[in-house]
Amino acid sequence: MDRALFAAATGMTAQQRNLDLLSNNLANADVAGFKESSETFAVLAAPGETGVGTVGIGEHVVFTQGKLAKSNGPFDVAIDGPGFFVLRDGRGGRVYTRDGAFTRAADGTLRNAQGYRLDGVRIPPDALTATTAEDGTVSITTPRGTRAIAQLKLAEFPAPEALRAIGGTLFVATAQAGRPRLVTPGDTHGPSLRFGMLETSNVSIIESMMQMLTAQRAYEANAKGVQAADEMLRIANNLQRG
């Protein structure tokens, strides 16, 4: 019964973890550029022996494409395909994101909501509007006409799942993710950019809700397993009293 008690307890822990992740996904379902996370569970067992429950063996971010939606920010741009925007933090370190909502700061840089600036772009003070083409060419309109000022490049990783999430929609590179490759968008096989659009999160609310209900029920079922094991232990302990 110890075995049963332990197995049921690992089941409860697993479903608790599952619920944590699902609720985090649901909470961020409306955040542009957010990617959902999921955890993989496997049998907890010594090699060649029967299992004694379950154990989480790793959380990973699911980098499937989110839907592109029209937006009305001044410099909103979405990635259609793989790749990340390259941002710079205050100390010059690189941060990667799929969230393309940028605003123009006083110094002409394009910054995201957290204040990180988009690498390689500085809008001159005389610019009235700025746009990005599908191939990443940033052009501005001034009273004297239109001209191209920069080329946006996206970073692609050999193993994006191994990137480290640093909150919200931001990621930093790791050795496991491999060396980032800078690509110019607009290629037929690669990603392209959509100006005036944002990528919505890839969380499906209906599916997450459904998984949440299943996880909740599975949690209850495992709790019943704990109860049953406990009850049987009680009976076994009381055998002598007759």
Next chain:
Amino acid sequence: MVAARTRLDIATENLANVSSDGFRRCLARGRISAHGVEITRVVSPDHGSLRHTGRPFDLAIVGDGVFRVRDAHGVVTTTRDGAFTRDRDGVLRDDAGRALVGAHGVVRVADGTAIDEHGIIVRDGTTVNRLELPPGSVVRAGYIETANVDAIGEMVGVLTAQRSFESAEKVVAAIDATHQKAANDVARVK
């Protein structure tokens, strides 16, 4: 009582793994022997249902067959859990870090690599590797096989085990009472 305990072990083990992809539940098979009821574990051959994930290297086998995976020490094991991701060298690994092994060694992928339903891994039009599958089985990319555990069924298993434990306890108590009578009452000299 031992049999009921084993039944509970099996049911809780199955319940715990309701979210373990590719998990096959154990069935409790009872058999009457000279020592009472003996329970043996049989792994259920039923397939779990497929869940759509959309990730290109999530693989599910429809039909029989297993994925062969090799861990860091070179030990090859088999699994039905097909959640693979590409590492920085292009090797497909499961979440425990084990590399997927095909007919021509470790499976490597790059952009433009696809795995068709016969398990043939094609890169830019040329076959680079093949997953070994028994005839008639197909591979679905973008899907994962979930555990074949039915939570309701296992709940019933838990309750059944608990009740049969209680019944066995009554029998033990009855036998104990009989012995007590035999020892204390039958031979008493009035």
